[in-house]
Amino acid sequence: MAENTHIALPLKYRPMTFEDVVGQEHVVRTLRHAIEAKRIANAYLFIGPRGIGKTTLSRIFAKALNCLSPNGVEPCGKCLNCTEIAAGRSLDVTELDAASHNKVEDVKPIIDAAPFKPAASPYKIFIIDECHMLSNAAWNALLKTLEEPPPHVRFIFATTEGDKVLPTIISRCQRFDLRRIQTNDIVARLQHVCRAEGVKAEDDALLAIARGAEGGMRDALSSLDQLISFKGDTVTEDDALGVFGLVSRSALENLAGAILNGDVAGILKSIEMFDSAGKNMRRLSGELLTHFRNLVVVQALGTESKSIAATPDQIKVLAEQSKGIDPGRVFRICDQLAEMEDKLRYVLSVRTLIEMTLIRASRIATTATVEELMKAVRQLKESGGANEDVPAPAFAAQRPVPRRQPAPPDATPPPAPQHPRPEPSPADPPAPARGKAFASRSELLDDPKLNAILAAVPGASVTDIKERN
Numbered sequence: 001m002a003e004n005t006h007i008a009l010p011l012k013y014r015p016m017t018f019e020d021v022v023g024q025e026h027v028v029r030t031l032r033h034a035i036e037a038k039r040i041a042n043a044y045l046f047i048g049p050r051g052i053g054k055t056t057l058s059r060i061f062a063k064a065l066n067c068l069s070p071n072g073v074e075p076c077g078k079c080l081n082c083t084e085i086a087a088g089r090s091l092d093v094t095e096l097d098a099a100s101h102n103k104v105e106d107v108k109p110i111i112d113a114a115p116f117k118p119a120a121s122p123y124k125i126f127i128i129d130e131c132h133m134l135s136n137a138a139w140n141a142l143l144k145t146l147e148e149p150p151p152h153v154r155f156i157f158a159t160t161e162g163d164k165v166l167p168t169i170i171s172r173c174q175r176f177d178l179r180r181i182q183t184n185d186i187v188a189r190l191q192h193v194c195r196a197e198g199v200k201a202e203d204d205a206l207l208a209i210a211r212g213a214e215g216g217m218r219d220a221l222s223s224l225d226q227l228i229s230f231k232g233d234t235v236t237e238d239d240a241l242g243v244f245g246l247v248s249r250s251a252l253e254n255l256a257g258a259i260l261n262g263d264v265a266g267i268l269k270s271i272e273m274f275d276s277a278g279k280n281m282r283r284l285s286g287e288l289l290t291h292f293r294n295l296v297v298v299q300a301l302g303t304e305s306k307s308i309a310a311t312p313d314q315i316k317v318l319a320e321q322s323k324g325i326d327p328g329r330v331f332r333i334c335d336q337l338a339e340m341e342d343k344l345r346y347v348l349s350v351r352t353l354i355e356m357t358l359i360r361a362s363r364i365a366t367t368a369t370v371e372e373l374m375k376a377v378r379q380l381k382e383s384g385g386a387n388e389d390v391p392a393p394a395f396a397a398q399r400p401v402p403r404r405q406p407a408p409p410d411a412t413p414p415p416a417p418q419h420p421r422p423e424p425s426p427a428d429p430p431a432p433a434r435g436k437a438f439a440s441r442s443e444l445l446d447d448p449k450l451n452a453i454l455a456a457v458p459g460a461s462v463t464d465i466k467e468r469n
């Protein structure tokens with residue numbers, strides 16, 4: 001019996017009101033204001049990737065405009081107009097799928113019907129989906145009606161490819177760019193659906209589904225539907241990971257941890273494991289970049305920041321991992337990973353590239369930079385732990401123009417203003433009064449005092465500095 005009455009989840013849980021729409025607050029707010037203020041534009045254009053609610057939003061908007069007993073700005077969902085629009089048989093709301101109907105004769109009925117007043121509604125509304133597929137001839141035929149629409153006519157266009165819509169059309173529409181829905185918003189919606197359906201699903205299973213759906217609510221609900229039919233009413237993370245070839249949340253976080261700890265063996269073992277399990281390595285690299293990007297955000301703005309789309313479990317790990325490492329280093333790891341994303345597009349050996357990049361990233365995580373060393377030396381001086389023999393000024397004087405770019409300004413610790421460092425030019429004589437002068441760089445790097453200071457800086461090693469500079 002249940003099989004006969006089964007309604008696909010994306011359909012069953014399709015939002016019916018503006019309130020229900022997830023992740024498109026910026027669009028919903030404007031549309032609600034427009035209805036409130038009775039300032040309805042002649043044409044609207046919704047642009048965004050598939051499965052994020054363009055058609056749904058078009059229908060809700062159409063219902064809100066034609067509802068006979070609206071709830072404020074929300075459609076009631078019960079009146080004749082609302083039910084007919086929902087069932088796709090309203091006389092006053094015409095939907096055209098331009099993906100399959102893109103010729104002049106397909107838009108002809110719209111042009112012909114437009115002058116006639118709506119039958120039983122305030123507006124005659126034409127919704128044209130995938131409008132970028134309309135032929136040029138069809139657009140030209142429609143243009144006249146679009147330029148001077150009868151007062152009761154409204155157009156709603158939706159498309160996945162906004163840049164293919166002609167500028168003359170865009171300029172006649174109010175344009176809205178819908179965004180991919182954030183992972184945690186999708187997870188929250190999936191949790192709601194599971195509760196309503198009596199399905200037990202691990203939070204990490206829902207997270208995996210949301211990750212796999214890449215911002216599309218419809219895909220996420222379809223996948224959940226598929227998993228439920230496959231697994232019954234208990235869905236585990238492993239089930240969901242299998243469908244998408246994704247790496248589990250904890251495995252991804254452990255890999256990030258291995259990078260942060262400079263654990264090369266751990267990195268190589270993880271990659272080996274993922275590769276032999278047939279995981280999607282390109283996705284892995286993208287998700288790793290997102291993880292480190294989130295670390296940067298947590299370090300700068302804290303865990304409450306709205307810029308992080310993460311579940312509470314993920315945030316806990318981010319908070320933990322962000323503690324032990326300098327923001328400048330995390331930023332440089334992000335740089336490495338972003339570069340890897342770029343290279344992945346044309347490289348043949350994906351695995352090798354990922355391994356090498358992650359090892360390099362782990363070295364960044366654990367090797368002190370010259371900037372950090374200088375800071376440590378300055379702090380040591382300020383605390384009275386070192387005397388005039390501390391080689392900092394001489395070291396600085398030796399390398400007036402660092403070859404390596406220092407960390408970006410937002411990630412560099414602020415310089416101590418009360419102790420301005422001399423800014424010598426290469427022509428300047430070595431500052432004799434400020435400290436012991438070194439005959440050569442290697443003499444400086446071999447200095448026992450410097451090495452004693454470095455021993456106190458985590459990750460600092462003269463060998464590394466010698467190698468890298």
Ligand SMILES: [Zn+2]
Pocket residue numbers: 066067068069070075076077078079080081082083
């Ligand atoms: Zn209604």
